[in-house]
Amino acid sequence: MNDGTAFLNDNARRIAETMIRDAERLRVTVSTGALGETLIDAGAKTQGSIEAGLRMAEASMGGLGTITALMDRNSERWPYSIEVRSSQPVIACLGAQYAGWNLSTDGYFAMGSGPARALARVEPLYETLAYRDEAASAVLILETASPPPQTVVEKVAKATGLPTDKLTFLYAPTQSLAGTVQIVARSLEVALHKANDLKFPIADIVDGIAAAPLPAPHPDFLTAMGRTNDAIIYGGSVQLFVRGSADAARELAKRLPSHTSRDHGKPFKEIFKQFKGDFYAIDPLLFSPARAIVTAIDSGETFRTGRIDAEMLERSLG
Incomplete structure (x- = not known):
């Protein structure tokens, strides 16, 4: 079923086409794989850029999110932040952006995110999502320093029901500029995913906006991964607009922040x-x-919990 929004993969394909068109300006490289798949390297063997990361993130949301790099002059330590908002947050975040497709094989590790997942529908998560995508091509985002091997390309083709030459893979490692941006741009997605884990009726989430500081990339993988996660866990903010009772909204706000975790x-x-x-x-x-x-839109009440942890950001982001 499609609810009237444009199809995710069609939207993402158009975004990928702008990356191909603007490859030199974005400092990305475009090539064709052995099976005819399109490969867009946004930060592995090329410099990449913040703008490339923004477009990767938009493609990962199937074009149903608006992602902006903002400069907050009142923030002395980390003034640069990535803001993401969507009026179709469930489809954009859970149906597309969530990195839930395990594509690891033969020493190659990668989790697939992006709208190709909505064609494959191999994850249990899709049992809770009514959305079904229809497309003649598919786009997948990989957080990795290497293009997908042929076995992965064939796996994606089989799962999506598409020929390999209709597949586009956007990839960048965590340590790169683009990789850092597209991970921090998941601040809204992680909130949606946690709401789903908390058994909040996700269909009642009708709009959302989130932001987190953009840390400096780091050449060490563990340090880079730590920084991108901590930017959201200790520096991220989210606002969700939900239908339903004020009590349900209050309970969601109470349980949503990261400090409720045992590992915080x-x-x-x-x-x-x-x-x-x-x-x-x-x-x-x-x-x-x-x-x-x-915010409970039926009653007009708003509930707030959690706080930004500047001390922890200092320890991690530097």
Whole structure:
């Protein structure tokens, strides 16, 4: 079912086409893989850019999100932030942007995000989403320093029902400018995902906006991963507009911020080491913004919880 919004992959394809057109300006490189797939390197073997990261993030949301780089002159330490907003937050964030498709194989590790997921629908999450995409091509985003091997391209083609030459892969490592941007641009997505984990009826989330500071990239993978996660966990803010009772909105606001997690209180790099690099052993409720505002649009009431942790940002972001 499509609810009247433009189809996710069609939107993402148009964004990818602008990246191809503006490749020199964005400092990205475009190539064709062995199976005819389109490969857009936004930060692995090329410099990439903040603008490339913004477009990657927009493509990952299937064109249903507006992502902006903002400069807050009142913030002395981290004035540069990434803001994301969507009037179709469930489809944009859970249906597309969430990195939920495990594409690891033969020593290659990557989690797929983006609208190709909505064609494949191989994740249990899609059992809760009524949206179905229809497209003649598909776009997938990979947080990695290497293009997908042929086995991954074939896997994506089979799952989406598309020929390999109709697939576009956008990729950049965490350590790059574009990679940093597209990860921090998930501040709204992690809030939606946590709301779903908390069993809040996600269909009642009708609009949303979030922002988090943009940290400096770092050549060390663990440090870069820690910074991007901490930017949201300790520096992110989100506001959701929801239907339903004020009590339900109040409870969501109470439970949504990252401080409700058992693992909150340390830089993410330390948490990751504590669990010996097992990402899935970390409490999933940690992955949410530091501060949450939930507005119950039926009653006009707004509930606020959480706070920005400047001390923790100082420890992590530097």
